[in-house]
Amino acid sequence: MSPFGDSSGGMRDARIDHELLEKLLEGRIPPEAAPHRLAEVARALQVLRAPAGRVELSRMPETLGNAAQALHGSVASLASHGRTSMLKSILAKLSAAKLAAIVTAAVVVGAGSAAATGALPSSVQRPLSDALSHVGISIPKPSSNSNVKASAKGSSSVGASSASKKASTNGAKHRSGVATAALKLKGKEHDVLGLCMAYEAQQASGHGSLSAGSMKELSSFAASSKTSVSALCKEIAALRPSAEHRSSAAQQGKDHGASGKAHAGAGEQHGQGQHGQGQHGQGGSGAASGSGTSHGAASGSTGSGSGQTGLGSGSGQTGLGGSPSGVPGASHFPASSTTGSQGQDGLSAQGTYQGSDSSSGSLWTPGANGHLSARGHSEASFGATQ
Amino acid sequence: MRAEDQHSMDLDQAVDRARHGDELAFAAIYKAWQPGLYRFVYAREPNVAEDICSEIWVSMAKVLPRFEGGSRELRAWAFSVARRQVAGHRRRSLRRVMVPLFSGSSGDDPPGAPGCAGRVVDTEFLVEAEMTAAELARKIARVLPEVQADALLLKVLGGLDASEIASVMGKKEATVRQLQHRAVLRLSKVLSRESEKSVTK
Numbered sequence: 012m013s014p015f016g017d018s019s020g021g022m023r024d025a026r027i028d029h030e031l032l033e034k035l036l037e038g039r040i041p042p043e044a045a046p047h048r049l050a051e052v053a054r055a056l057q058v059l060r061a062p063a064g065r066v067e068l069s070r071m072p073e074t075l076g077n078a079a080q081a082l083h084g085s086v087a088s089l090a091s092h093g094r095t096s097m098l099k100s101i102l103a104k105l106s107a108a109k110l111a112a113i114v115t116a117a118v119v120v121g122a123g124s125a126a127a128t129g130a131l132p133s134s135v136q137r138p139l140s141d142a143l144s145h146v147g148i149s150i151p152k153p154s155s156n157s158n159v160k161a162s163a164k165g166s167s168s169v170g171a172s173s174a175s176k177k178a179s180t181n182g183a184k185h186r187s188g189v190a191t192a193a194l195k196l197k198g199k200e201h202d203v204l205g206l207c208m209a210y211e212a213q214q215a216s217g218h219g220s221l222s223a224g225s226m227k228e229l230s231s232f233a234a235s236s237k238t239s240v241s242a243l244c245k246e247i248a249a250l251r252p253s254a255e256h257r258s259s260a261a262q263q264g265k266d267h268g269a270s271g272k273a274h275a276g277a278g279e280q281h282g283q284g285q286h287g288q289g290q291h292g293q294g295g296s297g298a299a300s301g302s303g304t305s306h307g308a309a310s311g312s313t314g315s316g317s318g319q320t321g322l323g324s325g326s327g328q329t330g331l332g333g334s335p336s337g338v339p340g341a342s343h344f345p346a347s348s349t350t351g352s353q354g355q356d357g358l359s360a361q362g363t364y365q366g367s368d369s370s371s372g373s374l375w376t377p378g379a380n381g382h383l384s385a386r387g388h389s390e391a392s393f394g395a396t397q
Numbered sequence: 398m399r400a401e402d403q404h405s406m407d408l409d410q411a412v413d414r415a416r417h418g419d420e421l422a423f424a425a426i427y428k429a430w431q432p433g434l435y436r437f438v439y440a441r442e443p444n445v446a447e448d449i450c451s452e453i454w455v456s457m458a459k460v461l462p463r464f465e466g467g468s469r470e471l472r473a474w475a476f477s478v479a480r481r482q483v484a485g486h487r488r489r490s491l492r493r494v495m496v497p498l499f500s501g502s503s504g505d506d507p508p509g510a511p512g513c514a515g516r517v518v519d520t521e522f523l524v525e526a527e528m529t530a531a532e533l534a535r536k537i538a539r540v541l542p543e544v545q546a547d548a549l550l551l552k553v554l555g556g557l558d559a560s561e562i563a564s565v566m567g568k569k570e571a572t573v574r575q576l577q578h579r580a581v582l583r584l585s586k587v588l589s590r591e592s593e594k595s596v597t598k
Contacts (some may be wrong), residue, residue: 032578036552051588052581055537059553061530063432074451075427078458079420086418089462 126150203232207244214241404429408468416461423461427454430472432530433554434479439531440538440550441483442490446531449482473561476551480565540587541580544568548576549584 027035027049034040035053038060045053125131126139133153140152206229209221221229226240233243408429414422434453439446453475464471528536534554538546544566551562559577563570 027578027581029574032574032581035581036549036577038553048585048589049581052585055533055584055588056553058528058533059436059530059537059550061432063428064529064531066529067432067435067531068428070447070451071424071427071431074454075420075424077451078423078427078454080458081455082415082420082423082458082461083418085459085462 129153202228203243204247206232207247210240210244211248408472412461412464412468412471416464418462423458426468426471430475433556434475436531436534437476437550437554438479438483440534440546442486443531443535445486449479449486453478453482469557469561472555473557473565476555476557477565480547480551537584541583545576545580545583548573549580552577 031040031046031049035045035049035056038056040049040053042050042053042057122131126136126143127150129136129151131139136151136153140150143150206221206225209225210229213221229240229243233240236243238246408426411419411422411425415426431450431454435446435450438449442449456478457471457475460474461471464474466474534550537550541549547566548562551557551565552559555562557565559570559573563573566573568576
C-alpha cells in the first residue's frame with residue numbers, strides 16, 4: 012500500500028506530460044493557469060521561489076567577508092603558482108634536443124660576435140680570420156696583426172703623426188721576429204739588452220761576467236725568440252746605434268746647412284746626452300718622451316728643412332727636422348724614436364729599431380756611418396715627405 | 398531572449414569577474430543563489446543551514462579562481478557540495494542519536510527524521526500563507542522520499558536541469574525526470590488531500 016493509500020491506480024491515471032512537468036517545475040505555469048490537480052503544486056512551488064527573506068541573508072556580511080579573504084588568497088596563490096607552472100611547462104615542452112640546439116645556437120652566436128669584434132684569443136682569431144677570408148668573410152685578425160697592417164700603412168706616413176709613429180713601432184716589431192719576441196717581454200727589454208751587453212763583453216773578454224742565472228734568462232729570451240743567444244744579442248746590438256755612431260751622425264749634421272747646423276747642434280746634444288749616459292738612448296727618458304711625442308709632427312712639418320721647429324720641440328726632432336735630405340736627421344731619428352716610442356723606459360733598442368724599420372726596413376749596422384748616412388738619408392726624406 | 402537566459406549570462410560574467418577576485422561580482426552571485434541554497438539545506442538540516450551555507454560560500458571562493466566553467470556549472474557545484482555537506486552532517490548527527498528510554502511501538506522514524514523511501518510521511522501538510530519558503534521546503538522534504546525531494550528541490554531551488562541534477566545525484570538523467578515526475582504527483586496528492594480536509598473542516 013502506498014503512502015497515499017489505494018490511490019496508486021489513480022497515480023497511473025494522473026500522468027503528467029513531460030512538457031507540462033518542465034513548465035511547472037520551472038515556474039512557467041502560474042497556479043491559476045495550471046490544471047486543477049496541479050494548482051496546489053504550482054502554488055507551493057511558487058512559494059519556494061519567493062524572493063530572499065531577511066533571515067536567509069542575515070549572515071551575508073560575515074559570509075562575504077570570509078569569502079572575500081579566501082578569494083583573494085586563492086587568486087594570489089594561483090598567480091604565483093601560475094608563473095611557476097608556466098615556466099615548468101615551457102621547460103617541459105623543450106625536449107633535450109631542442110635545449111641542446113638552443114645552447115648550441117647561443118654559443119655559435121656568441122663566438123661569432125666575439126670573432127667579428129676580434130675578441131677571441133689571437134691563437135684562435137688568426138686561423139679563424141685566415142680561414143674565413145678564403146670564403147669571403149672578413150673578420151679582424153688579432154691585435155698584433157692589425158697593428159702590423161697599421162704599421163704597413165703607417166710606414167708610408169711615418170712622421171706624419173704620433174699614431175703613425177706607434178704603428179711604425181709595431182711594424183718594427185713585426186719585421187724582426189727575433190727582436191719582436193724579445194721586445195714582447197715588456198719591461199724586460201732592458202734586461203735583454205743588459206744581458207746581451209754582458210754576454211758580448213763576456214764573449215769579447217773571454218772571461219765570465221754573466222752569472223748562470225742571467226745566462227739562463229738570456230737563453231730563455233733567445234728560446235722564446237727561437238734563436239740562439241748569440242744571434243739574439245747580435246741582432247739587438249745591431250738594432251741600436253752606438254753612442255759613437257749617433258755622435259758621429261750628429262757631427263755630420265753639423266756639416267749641413269744653417270738649419271742643419273742648428274739641428275746638428277741639437278742633435279749633437281741629444282746624441283751626446285745619450286752617449287754620455289752610455290745607454291744608447293736608454294737614458295734621458297723625460298726629454299726623450301717629449302721629443303718623441305712631437306717627433307712625427309715635427310718631421311712631417313719640417314720636410315722642407317725647417318729644423319728650427321724640430322729644435323724647439325726636442326732633440327730628436329732636430330735630427331729629422333733638419334735633415335730632409337741629410338744624414339743628421341737620420342742619425343737622430345733613432346734617438347728621437349727611441350725616446351718617443353717607449354717614453355720613460357727609454358727603450359733605445361726599440362727606438363733604434365723603429366728608426367731602422369721606418370727608414371728602410373733593414374737593420375742598421377752599428378758603427379757603419381756610411382751606411383747609416385745613406386739609410387738615414389732615405390729615412391729622413393721619407394719621414395719628411397710623407 | 399528569455400529573462401532566465403539573460404540572468405544566466407549576467408551570472409556568467411559575474412562568475413568570470415569573481416574568478417579574478419572581484420568581490421562585488423562574488424556578492425552578486427551570493428545574492429542570486431543564497432536563497433535557494435539556504436532553503437535546500439534548511440529542508441534537511443534547519444539548525445545548521447546557515448553554517449553549512451557559509452562553509453559552502455567560503456569553499457566556493459577558494460575554488461573559484463581555478464574553477465573552469467560558467468555560472469551553471471558553478472551553481473551545480475555549489476548544490477552538489479551542499480548535498481554532500483548535508484549528508485555528512487546527517488551522518489554525524491545520527492551517531493549522536495540517543496536510544497530513547499521508552500520507544501513507541503511503531504518503530505517509525507521520528508518526526509523530522511531523514512526521509513527515505515517507504516517511510517511514513519508527514520501528511521500534516523499545509524501551505525500556510527505565512528509559511529516561509531525555507532519552511533515549505535522542509536515540509537516537502539518531509540513528505541517526499543529523499544531522492545524525490547532532492548530531484549524536485551534541486552530543480553526548483555537550484556534551477557538545475559535534468560542533466561545537472563543527474564550529475565549531482567549520481568543518477569541517470571531519465572531517472573531524475575522520473576523522480577521529479579513522481580515527486581510532483583505525490584505532492585499533488587498530498588496537497589489535494591489536505592485541501593479537501595481543510596474544505597470539510
